[in-house]
Amino acid sequence: MSTTTPGARIEVRGLTKRFGGFTAVDDLSFDVEPGRITGFLGPNGAGKTTTLRMVLGLVRATAGDATIGGVRYVDLPDPLRTVGAALEATNFHPGRSGRDHLRVLADAASVPTRRVDELLELTGIPAAARKRAGQYSMGMRQRLGLAAALLGDPHVLVLDEPTNGLDPEGIRWLRGFLRRLSAEGKTILVSSHLLREVEQTVDDVVIIANGRLVKAGTMADIKGSPGAVVRTSDRAALAGALRVADVTSIPGEDDTLIADTTDLRLVGDVALRAGLPVYGLEPKRADLEALFFQLTEGTNRNETAATAAPPEGDAVTAQEGANP
Template identity: 70%
Template sequence: MADRGTAIEVRNLSKRFGGFTAVDDVSFDVRPGRVTGFLGPNGAGKTTTLRMLLGLVEPSAGQATIGGTRYRDLPSPLTTVGAALEATSFHPGRSGRDHLRVMASTAGIPDSRVDELLELVGIPAAARKRAGGYSMGMRQRLGLAGALIGDPEVLLLDEPNNGLDPEGIRWMRGFLRHLASEGRTVLVSSHMLGEVQQTADDVVIIANGRLVRSGTLEEVQGGAKSFVRTSDADALAGALRIADVTAQPADGGLVVETDDLRLIGDVALRAGLPVWELTSRSGDLESLFFALTDGTSRNYSTQDAPVEQDALIGQEGANE
């Protein structure tokens, strides 16, 4: 599949619920052919941002577009954007297959697509069981199948790994990477930082409703690095400098500004220095996340919370 080229653009996006600012002047891009992790503490504004992207919540300021168009103005929303924001957005008495058939029929999509998706997400055996009896992991897979029903160019997923066992998490990681490789734009909200580090190409981090960092995973983490120990760290640092590679002393060795272990080994060999330890040392997303967001989790007051919830329900009703 060719690169579909449908990017998400968020520009100066804000949302206020009464006196509470849930999202405050946020701007970022989500590029096609890549998985973007959307991170932030509880109450940071992630879900509100996703809802504004989908037209479920009206922004107080700014705009969020998909391929340059607001969601409500898309000529064919289901084939452009697929979303799974909740793992309970289905009738509990309806089978998983019937749930998808209803979705498909509203968009003129044949039932064959339903069976294809049930197989794709790994729940064909449960297709005829009532969705109300599904485990959380099965609900997540059903929600993902629903998001893919129109073969969309863009996917918005809110905490898709919740309830999945380790095997399911590994499957989800590979599946998201596969979807991005097809040229789709994939935006994933998650609190599983280790998993984001293994899955995402880019990350967007917000706290207290404001953007605190965005970029490629490598940029955000500070770039690829390596660690090396030898008998004479100063001599090796000098040899690396001649090879146009920066190295700094740390932990009894050197932190080198490259992930090319072969280059470091070759430089050490030419300098006649033994290598006692040589490992990749990628940035730690978890440490960075907590450094950027420590102490920013927001507890909604009893006055603010009903305002936000009522606003969400009202917007959802208006868009049904």
């Protein structure tokens, strides 16, 4: 694998997809930056997979556009070496070995066979390389799909629920692997429903609901500024004492106070000098899961809508679009 593979920005602008009278994606805009891992989040049926398929040219947009390095996927001169994608863990011949599956893809793209063996090592499945892919566990299929996505050493990686079927060790491995790829400068877009894992993995977050953007930003911005949560019986008195120490604060839930400092010892010392009881003191932890449900709560019309097959002409053939 190359030591440095500069990424390409993914730009989604006003992307809309309607299937008959049903709007799956509604005027969606966001960016995915090179050298960063972006988590693409939303409830089931929010339009995540449809969006990824439009980015990859597998589904035609009703309106708007999605570009990779300023170019639509279908117009890329060498798509395999620009974008690698894994949208499902079943895109293989079950009777073919994992190594042969990759060799067929590599031959079609004029990728040297040595790249296949390199990727089998990188994704941790060399021992299963000669085993029929149909006998792979879901976790092994995910690794095989990731290897296939990386065949062309692409600048951009698009993954749909890559942690499905992985055990905790596998999830930890994937986290480190994606971190390594982003450090090389690759652009990585990951759709996932494992919010706790996303919180530990990604740099940026895009959250959608009912096909529309509800929140986007860096993980640091999403989680908010750090601080301290202190529980006391006299919030007003403690807030005044903290002000004297040049620490601002705001009331929290119940009997807590949110202090604008990460210095827990300072908060404790201020309370002690003021003679105020403290029943709890801890760092402020932003909960991505709580924020997610707060932003996406309510009826998910996309999940409850009928999932009829797309009208003829909406889908794009593999030759016209992507071949993840």
